Amino acid sequence: MRIATAQWRIERPASFAAWRERLRAALAEARDSGAVLAVLPEYLALELAGIFPAAVHANLAASLAALQDLYADWQQAFAGCARELDLHVLAGTFLLRQANGRYRNRAELFAPDGRRWFQDKLTLTGFERAAGVIEPGDTVQVFDTALGRLAVNVCYDSEFPLYARRQYEAGARLLLVPSCTDTAAGATRVRVGCCARALENQIHVVQSVTAGEALWSPALDTNTGVAAVFAPSDRGLPDDGIVAAAAPDAVWAFAEVDAAALDQVRREGQVANAADWDAQLRPQVFAAVVR
Helix, strand or coil: CEEEEEEEECCCCCCHHHHHHHHHHHHHHHHHCCCCEEECCCCHHHHHHHHCCHHHHCCHHHHHHHHHHHHHHHHHHHHHHHHHHCCEEEEEEEEEECCCCCEEEEEEEECCCCCEEEEECCCCCHHHHHHCCECCCCCCCCEEECCEEEEECCHHHHHCHHHHHHHHHCCCCEEEEECCECCHHHHHHHHHHHHHHHHHHCCEEEEEEEEEECCCCCCCCEEECCCEEECCCCCCCCCCCEEEECCCCCCEEEEECCHHHHHHHHHHCCCCCCCCHHHHCCHHHHCCCCC
């Protein structure tokens, strides 16, 4: 299975139509390169705030409120691209207003046959908490797709092992991590989290990132990181765990992912991290001993 993961350079679109055309062209490039799954980054919808006046796009709360009127068009754009290009598309994230007036950072996966799934971000960053209008999700999801069982950890969620572990135990064998970071340290944390989740569960992990600068946006002003695909380091796999990484100016990183190969690694690899998970859960180990 060939996967494309985005290193999406943030721009200020002139209109929704212009943004949609850029999106479709990028997804067509991924499809033409043989991809059956394309992964876009966290906060992608906030790029659309650039079509609004400065009083809106320079204020996060105002941007989130204004973007709600575009949600149906957003869904239609991704559903149309998935159908027309015969491509599964993880549409980055859209901060969607809930009945209580707060927003959830939601990643949606669109399938060519019209099916769709979503995963809300479960742990908020300091920036998201400080915004005062965003709330965490409350459910871990696994998507049962034509490509196999997939799961999503939205950015910061990848830094906590139990979300991905529960998804692995429910059958997920591919973890998608749409991310957005604004410092080198933040990019490193998410990258290390992706590597750790790949190691623990012996699965592939796919990270997408935002790139470039957008000083008009309080959320997308500076963007760091490298789009990449990770695997556990074991027989037949890269020693450094990096299957593919995007070049500095590239839109996509591409990787061939073979779920059967990792099934074999879990059975016959040098180590058995996935199977040995429970070995750490011995109560006597956690009786603190101070000498």
